[in-house]
Amino acid sequence: MLPSLDVLRLPTTRILLTTETFTSRVLPPVACYFVTAFLVLLPRTQPVRIALWPITAILAFRAATSLDMSMGQPKLAFWNIDLQVNSYYIRIDCHIIELISQLSMVCIAARTFEWTVQTKPFIRVAHRSSTDAPKRNLVLDTIDLACNLRGCGWDWSQGLYVPPETHSTSSRLAFAKSILVSCLKHLFLCGAIHSAVQSFSLDTFGSVDGGTIFDDSLPPHLRYLRSSIIATMCAFGIYSVLQAGYELTVVMCVLLFRQHPDQCPPSFDSPWRATSLREFWSRRWHQWFRRIFIFLGGKPLSLLFGRIGGVIGTFLASGFFHHLALLAIDPSSEMWRMLLPFGMMGTGVVVERAVAGNKTGGWMGWVWTMSWLVLWGNVMVDGWARAGMLGGSSVLDSATPVRQPIEWLVRTFDEYLHTC
Structure with missing residues (x-):
């Protein structure tokens, strides 16, 4: 009897994640993902990979669009983003690998295509x-490749910038303790910022219903001052939660898997110190999806329009990637709300190089960089707010000990703006 082909049938409605649905909907694309990772390490396997990719893509799409990670609770709808695009990192064996915590289906489809x-x-x-070449082990190499988004330790990560380590590496224990303290700090900061952002408007973008961050009842200068403060706080909130998630896995890898601190390089390099857009996006912000964006957007457009097309294409791919994230929360989200701000980030990089070359820097470079980031960050965050992303619930909200004072301060400030 032939096996059932129901696994390839695309869904029309979302179902809750259970052990059964995890086995039938998540494991198949993940298995194809690891098989493809194994095959790409071997010569003369491209015909098999070509035959396997359409199946992988269909299964990944099916999982991303059929499973409901929110357990039926609207405030937890942002968990569906994790299923589609987000990932945290765990290192196993002798080199950095990154284990997808919520089984990113978009990454699976994109990486297997590459x-x-x-x-x-x-x-x-x-x-x-280490100065010695790593010993070849197909099993461990397959795991490493499948879970390594940045490409640390692989020949395909040429041009990748790895930030310098700022924590003590004198011993694993000292390193882990330092990282854990940093993790707790970022967790607290994330919870505090989340509470503050929601407090600006609990009935609109501070709720799962969503709403704009631009308050039409305020005059233009105060309206954009307020929205810029919200956008800046969201940027630091994203930085904090990504840092905390990464640092938590670093602690586990160093203590449980006996990794060397050098095998756990930082993801960020003080983004607020960037003195050019190019420095911000290529060195100081995380590079987890760099390879995917270059492959899907940068390379195709560079063939048509040269270097400028490569830059713009990379940022447009990032914008589309973030749009897919919003669709997990609000299927009616408009694509331009992500493509425009990310496209303008690429435009800014091109203009910056044309005007200043590689000489951008100093306080003028910092003002230029932060002004451009905040300007288009307003549009980006407004897209998230309209989709209801900022109204999601988190365990950090109730765990933040200064939540009430923060809410009072934000509401007092907001009332002051409206009385000016």
């Missing part, structure tokens, strides 16, 4: 703490 068109096998290289 591996499908790859003609030569990928090769591992020595990490920073």
Whole structure:
């Protein structure tokens, strides 16, 4: 008897995540993902990869659009974003690997497509703490490749910037303790910022119903001052939650899996210190999806329009990626709300290079960079707010000990703006 083909049938409604649905909907694309990772390490396997990719893409799309991670609670709808695009990181064995916590289906489809068109096998290289070439082990190499988004320790990550370590690496225990303190700090900061942002408008963008961050009852200068404060706080909130998630897994990897601190490089490099847009996006912000954006957007447009097309295409791919994230919460989200701000980030990088070359820096460069980021960050965050992303619930909200004072301060400030 032939096996059932129901697994390939696209869904029309979302169902709750259970053990059964996890086995039938999540595991199949993940299995295809790891099989493709194994095949791309071997020569003369491209025909098999070509045949496997459409199945992988259909299964990934099916999982991303059929499962409801919110357990029926609207305030937890943002968990569906994790299923589609977000990931945290765990390191196993001797080199950095990144284990997808919520099984990012968009990443699975995109990465397996890149591996499908790859003609030569990928090769591992020595990490920073070793000068010896890594020993070949197909099983461990497959796990590493499948979970390593940045490409640390692989020949395909050329041009990747790895931030310098700022924590003590004298011993694993000292390093883990320092990272844990930083993790707790970022968790607290994330909870505090989330409470503050929601307090600006609990009935609109502070709720799951969503709403704009632009208050039409205020004059233009105060309206954009208020929205810029909200956008800036959201940026620090995103930075804090990503840092906390990454640092938590670093602690586990160093203590449980006996990783060397050099195998857990930082993801961020003080983004607020950037003195050019190019420095911000290519060095100081995280590079987790760099390879995907370049492959899907940068390379195709660079073939048509050269370097400028490569830059714009990379940012447009990022915008589309973030639009898919919003669809997990609000299927009616408009694509331009993500494509426009990310496209303008690429435009800013192009204009910056044309005007100043590689000489952008100093306080003028910092003012230029932050002004451009805040300007288009307003549009970006407004798109998130309208989709109801800022109204999501988190365990950090109730755990933040200064939540009530923060809410009082924000409401007092907001009332002051409306009385000016």
